[in-house]
Amino acid sequence: MKAVSDYKEIVPGKKLFETLVTRAFMFFIGMGMQTAYRIDPDVKKEVDSWPETFSFLMSVVGGPSMFMLKKAGSFQYLGEKEVFHSDVEMRFKNIEFAYLTMTGRISVPNAVYHNRQFVRGSLIYGMSIIRVLNVVQTLLLPNFIARFYIKEVPRLTFKKVINRAITYFNISYGAIK
Amino acid sequence: MLFKKNDVIPEYYEFFNSVKIISGYKALETIPFELGKLGAKRPIIITDKGVAQAGLVKHVVDSFGGTDTVIGAVFDETPQDSSNVVVNQIAAIYRAQNCDSIIAIGGGSAIDTAKGVNIVISENTDDLLKFMGNYRLTKPMKPFVVIPTTAGTGSEVTMAAVIANPEKNVKMQFISDLILPKLAVLDPRMTASMPPKITAATGMDALTHSVEAYIGPQKNPVCDAFAAAAIELIRDNIITAVTDGSNKDVRLAMANAALLAGLAFSNSMVGIVHATAHATGGICHVPHGIANSILLPYGLEFYIGKSPKVKGYIESLLLYLAGPEVFVQTPPAERAAKAVAAIRNITNELKKQSGLPVRLSEAGVTEDKLESIAKTTLNDGAIAFSPVEVSFEEALGVLKAAF
Numbered sequence: 001m002k003a004v005s006d007y008k009e010i011v012p013g014k015k016l017f018e019t020l021v022t023r024a025f026m027f028f029i030g031m032g033m034q035t036a037y038r039i040d041p042d043v044k045k046e047v048d049s050w051p052e053t054f055s056f057l058m059s060v061v062g063g064p065s066m067f068m069l070k071k072a073g074s075f076q077y078l079g080e081k082e083v084f085h086s087d088v089e090m091r092f093k094n095i096e097f098a099y100l101t102m103t104g105r106i107s108v109p110n111a112v113y114h115n116r117q118f119v120r121g122s123l124i125y126g127m128s129i130i131r132v133l134n135v136v137q138t139l140l141l142p143n144f145i146a147r148f149y150i151k152e153v154p155r156l157t158f159k160k161v162i163n164r165a166i167t168y169f170n171i172s173y174g175a176i177k
Numbered sequence: 178m179l180f181k182k183n184d185v186i187p188e189y190y191e192f193f194n195s196v197k198i199i200s201g202y203k204a205l206e207t208i209p210f211e212l213g214k215l216g217a218k219r220p221i222i223i224t225d226k227g228v229a230q231a232g233l234v235k236h237v238v239d240s241f242g243g244t245d246t247v248i249g250a251v252f253d254e255t256p257q258d259s260s261n262v263v264v265n266q267i268a269a270i271y272r273a274q275n276c277d278s279i280i281a282i283g284g285g286s287a288i289d290t291a292k293g294v295n296i297v298i299s300e301n302t303d304d305l306l307k308f309m310g311n312y313r314l315t316k317p318m319k320p321f322v323v324i325p326t327t328a329g330t331g332s333e334v335t336m337a338a339v340i341a342n343p344e345k346n347v348k349m350q351f352i353s354d355l356i357l358p359k360l361a362v363l364d365p366r367m368t369a370s371m372p373p374k375i376t377a378a379t380g381m382d383a384l385t386h387s388v389e390a391y392i393g394p395q396k397n398p399v400c401d402a403f404a405a406a407a408i409e410l411i412r413d414n415i416i417t418a419v420t421d422g423s424n425k426d427v428r429l430a431m432a433n434a435a436l437l438a439g440l441a442f443s444n445s446m447v448g449i450v451h452a453t454a455h456a457t458g459g460i461c462h463v464p465h466g467i468a469n470s471i472l473l474p475y476g477l478e479f480y481i482g483k484s485p486k487v488k489g490y491i492e493s494l495l496l497y498l499a500g501p502e503v504f505v506q507t508p509p510a511e512r513a514a515k516a517v518a519a520i521r522n523i524t525n526e527l528k529k530q531s532g533l534p535v536r537l538s539e540a541g542v543t544e545d546k547l548e549s550i551a552k553t554t555l556n557d558g559a560i561a562f563s564p565v566e567v568s569f570e571e572a573l574g575v576l577k578a579a580f
Contacts, residue, residue, distance in 0.1 A: 088310075089310075109394070109561070110394070112561055112562070113393075113394040113395045113446075113562065114188075114189045114190065114191070114395070115191045115395075116189070118310075118311035118312055118352075119310050119311055120309075120310035120311060120312070120313055121309055121310045122309060122310070122347060122349075123310065123350050123558040124347070124348075124556050124558075126310075126558070126561075127555070127556050127557070127558060127560065127561060128556065130561060131555075150566075151565065151566040152565070152566035
């Protein structure tokens, strides 16, 4: 039999790769939301219906996050900030769930159905944010990949291709800056 | 969905329910013992005028006779749509009367109000707004007993509550495992006096809960078992409950059906029928059970036309809605339509027996309101749990078909 002192505490690993990937995808989504507000009329309509200084946080419990703020006619991606208040917060229960969702192995609707993520704050605004995220994902991803993320992928139009190019450009510019 | 290889078992699901269920004759009499086990001796009763006038509070008070449990106070002024103002008012009474537990007697409004009071008391706050959304509660709640007087909402076993905030003009939703009651008591005395039309509407509400839970995207074997049992109980008892309200066996069966449906949908969630029904209720003040009853067949027809997968689930529902004989005699291709027809048979019979509306136009909805109902539908939380994407035009289509 082992002595009491032989029993050591075990500190689980950090899951650095999953955290890095999730952080990168959150950057794409944040920049995508910021760009979509400028170029997509559906997103603009949704965001304009929210109150001024409305804030939205997407986060992982104990992990990375992204913060969006509607202010003075813009919808800004403010990166990973420590925030004390957000009007709506969409939280993944752990980094693994966020990583699987971000990499398309669990669709966003399935993450909601399975309770792998949850919403804090008004569910009415939560619904509106989900609609915005759906559009953003169609801007960020080619249709054959977007089908892993959302329930119904809209038909690809010339306008969509142009908007997608603008989004990619803005994200690249944001990354360099 | 790259993990998913087949439809044998969901790739992931969660199920939680910690409510002790006590069902049967003289079930009320066990409440003081159960409260005592939780260290409570002085409950506040939260109910509404209708319940008090029907003498149902007296049943509960009388059932406490011969015990050392004392009723700290009875609040019987819960309005139809409860608000944070009422919740804070009740919390003040709770504190002033040194109560140590809560008993809710009534339908959805009284039960949701009591859940709100429990949050305010247990979290020691007067601002419910900061607990809006999921998993915001952290403190253990006070002992909480629910005695439903309508066999429909299933609120006695659900982990959600909706309370209005008139000042901010929002309907606050609270979702947490912690707000589940400790005890749900089903006693046939408590539903015996329900009028036929309300019996029909609340019974159809329970049927809608179980059907939507069975076909929803969070469908899982545990919820399926509860939903199937609920549907069979409703199929066999709803008409008799309406035509012979004094039949206590049937009343108890319907109360159990509503509870089982609540267990199913609290975990598996609901979809387009509830989303449109919530919007219809919000804009045209159609009672929730009636709106669900009207919209259920049209919501199912929408799913049948849009998703082969959901159509498959509706096909298997025929077994529970119409029984094994009808199920085996019906070719698989016709089962989904026959399942919808079985629901229509029930609603048409309920219309004949109790005057339950089967069209939105019969429930006081005017055609010019349909567009705003469809718009509100898209903002309802339930629509996120629809197994298929729903556009404004599609929601409007369902409403027009039901009009």
